[in-house]
Amino acid sequence: MSLRALLRPDLDDLEEYVPVKPLDVLAAEIGVPVERLVKLDANENLYGPHPAVLEAIARAPFHIYPDPGQQRLRAAIASYVDVEPDQVVAGTGADDLIDLLIRLVSPPAVVIPTPTFGMYRFLARIMRARPLEIPRRPNFDLDVVAIERAVHESGARIIFLTHPNNPTGNPLNSAELEALLRLPALIVVDEAYIEFGGESVVPRIAEFPNLVVLRTFSKWAGLAGLRVGYSISTSELAAHLMAIKQPYNVNVAAEAAAIAAIEHRAEIGETIAAIVAERERLRAGLAALGWLTPLPSVANFLLCAVTGRSARDAAASLRSGGILVRYYDRPDLQNCIRVSVGRPADTDALLAALKEL
Template identity: 75%
Template sequence: MTLRDLLRPDLDDLEDYVPVKPYDVLAAELGVPVERLVKLDANENLYGPLPAVRAAAAAADLHIYPDPGQTRLRAAIADYVQVDPAQVVAGAGADDLIDIIIRLVDPPAVVVPTPAFGMYRFLAKVAGATPIEIRRRPNFDLDVVAIRHAVQETGARLVFLTHPNNPTGNPLQIAELEALLSLDAIVVVDEAYIEFGGRTVVPLIRHHPNLVVLRTFSKWAALAGLRVGYSVSSPELAAEMMRIKQPYNVNVAAEAAALAALEHRAEIAKTIAAIVAERERMTRLVAGLGWLEPLPSVANFVLFAVHGRPAREIAASLRQRGILVRYYDRPDLAGHLRISAGRPADTDALVTALQELS
């Protein structure tokens, strides 16, 4: 018997999730100083956390286990979202909550409108569920009829939606969501980018107990490296999620930073406004080159259709210059680049490089 014989055979065809790399690794690969990198490939908040948030994380009691009940964190999040603390579950990033939900529902299949965040498919497959991908319409709106048919025909009890969608940036239409909430399925709406635009769907939970909303501190609060996110749902569903989560799934530094971010959210709102303004400026300047067409976005990134040249080659040429953007090697996105909104200097470097490639 070999080691392979002892492992799950259904993971042989698992499509790896392609993560982005941190500054130091990328700098070493490209042979450029870290300070010269323009990192616009991961939708990170390049302004970084507030000093008060950094200080809170640094002051955490690292020798003490976290609170398994997440009492303070759930209460603070509930105040922020305007729900009851019993509706909130925190996790090690939204990815942790995605995994918890899939394991809780244990569906035979998971329906995902694509293109979408790759972790839905990846974690579904790891959990033994079949990912059913439903192609979005040409304008990247949902094909509600196709999604309904997929749920009914496969017995899928779980649907993942993103609002605004990643990587396309367009918001979810409330009428689309309400049509899908009539299905016999848990509908998860990932609002990782909601602070940058769009209207939250959290109020719909009151009338739709099969709705779960995911949020994260990674983007708006610049805490991607600490991995802290949360879900909002009915109290009944939240209680079941709390039962099966790992007891200490949010570390003490992440909890302290998240609490501080919520306390200082008025100050962070100024950074969010700066990012939104830079998104609009970047869109205008890049579109002005004439060969990159922006899609409307209410997130902290923009998806551009590349005309007249291969998008893959543009991404590679930018990379050689130390400018990182996201290229997706898949048919429905092959002619596109996703570019995060950074700081003014990041936009200037991007536009200069694109002008050189024109």
């Protein structure tokens, strides 16, 4: 028997999600020592975790299974976002919750305003939900009329929104959200970058039970490598998510780190403020070069339109010197690069290299 005959044929043309590579692999590919890499391609917090978080990780009981009910973690997160613990569900990064939500609803289609985070499309395809990609307006606001039409015509029961949006950095317009919340669909607002700017929509859950908010510890707390995120919803929806999740989907190190990060959120807030300040310095430095136009952003990255040269070539030149940025060249993002906000030394290295191009 052919193995291929046992596999799903609908995944033959699946466009794989392309993740970033680890530092040691990148260093070997480029031929630059790890310590010389300037990693500005994945929106990570280059300051890293708070020292107390590292201590909490070291004390985690690795020989014991984690709590499948997530009681301590859900209580800590609830105190952080000012909701009840039974409204919270934690997962292996926000990606885990995206997957769970699609599994829970099992929609025939999902609506995805683009450009945006690629995991929505990827996970929808895996779950046999048709991704309906609705282009954003030229300023990257939502095309609400087109989204409404797509929902009514397709029967889509999930709309994925990112606030602030990745990779454009703009926040979700409250009037747009208000209109979409009245649709017969689950409105999933991904607030992965909300700690860096923008107003959270979590308070709207009390009025709209079809609203789900996703958050993560990857960005603000510097825990991208531990993979811990969470959803906030009505307690009814959260109970369904708890029922279908993997029992031990958050490991003990991630749980300990997340709780410690919340306990030390005031000190971590100083790092967030430093990143926001550096974002504005980086914006000014990029704009001063003359061939890069950084878009307004309330996230920890800047999307830049490249004029008069190839974004691909610019990114490749930077990469050869150990400076990593993300470039885009597709219909909805032509000739652009996205630059994560790092530390002051990272900004200095980037700007110096760009001046050499």
